Amino acid sequence: MAKVKYSALVSDMRNKLNGSVLSKNRAGNYIRNKVTPVNPQTAAQQANRQQLGSMSSAWNGLTESQRQSWRGAVASFPYTDIFGDRKELDGKSLMIKLNLNLLNAGQSQISSAPASVAIPELGITSGTATVANGVELLITPSTVPVGFSLLVYATPPVNGGVYFVKNKYRLLGTATATAGAVDLQALYDAKFGALSAGDVGKAVSVRCALVSNTTGQLGVGVDIRIIVA
Numbered sequence: 001m002a003k004v005k006y007s008a009l010v011s012d013m014r015n016k017l018n019g020s021v022l023s024k025n026r027a028g029n030y031i032r033n034k035v036t037p038v039n040p041q042t043a044a045q046q047a048n049r050q051q052l053g054s055m056s057s058a059w060n061g062l063t064e065s066q067r068q069s070w071r072g073a074v075a076s077f078p079y080t081d082i083f084g085d086r087k088e089l090d091g092k093s094l095m096i097k098l099n100l101n102l103l104n105a106g107q108s109q110i111s112s113a114p115a116s117v118a119i120p121e122l123g124i125t126s127g128t129a130t131v132a133n134g135v136e137l138l139i140t141p142s143t144v145p146v147g148f149s150l151l152v153y154a155t156p157p158v159n160g161g162v163y164f165v166k167n168k169y170r171l172l173g174t175a176t177a178t179a180g181a182v183d184l185q186a187l188y189d190a191k192f193g194a195l196s197a198g199d200v201g202k203a204v205s206v207r208c209a210l211v212s213n214t215t216g217q218l219g220v221g222v223d224i225r226i227i228v229a
Contacts, residue, residue: 134185
């Protein structure tokens with residue numbers, strides 16, 4: 001369903017409308033043809049759907065007091081919608097969202113709503129991708145803050161002229177930083193396979209985000225685009 005934001009006249013439109021997709025980039029609003037993606041029913045896809053279903057079912061297993069804690073906490077965990085406006089989830093959606101983040105980070109699930117915490121600022125200063133050494137990043141701070149995990153997402157190598165890769169990001173897992181260096185070779189190779197000579201000149205995009213190990217809050221993702229050397 002297309003989303004429309006009105007001013008005196010329409011000021012913004014997003015999402016799908018019949019056979020078109022309405023979106024926005026640095027150049028402004030645009031419309032492109034809707035393309036129905038292939039659904040390969042991969043093991044990873046099915047596992048993700050199963051996790052989402054399990055989380056949804058878990059809501060019914062909570063006590064009424066626990067459900068009320070989630071409903072009462074939604075104002076503490078706002079999000080920004082596609083138009084940049086502040087919004088709030090309902091209690092069930094908030095529980096699912098935070099617990100999925102905890103699951104991705106390999107942390108324990110929570111039954112009652114937590115108190116929100118501040119997420120440290122994360123930065124990617126540079127990155128390399130080579131056939132010999134795989135993908136490596138330099139980040140700030142130089143180590144992952146105590147109480148947080150570093151979630152890393154990446155894309156397979158794409159042609160150098162391709163810049164729209166939002167739908168190609170896949171979760172690699174959690175990574176550690178040593179003196180600001182994050183070696184992603186093992187994680188990347190396990191997901192996409194090792195970089196080869198045929199990938200030289202292609203682009204790999206990486207996104208990093210901090211997640212709280214106690215609340216499941218996910219920080220703002222930081223992206224970098226790297227040309228394979």
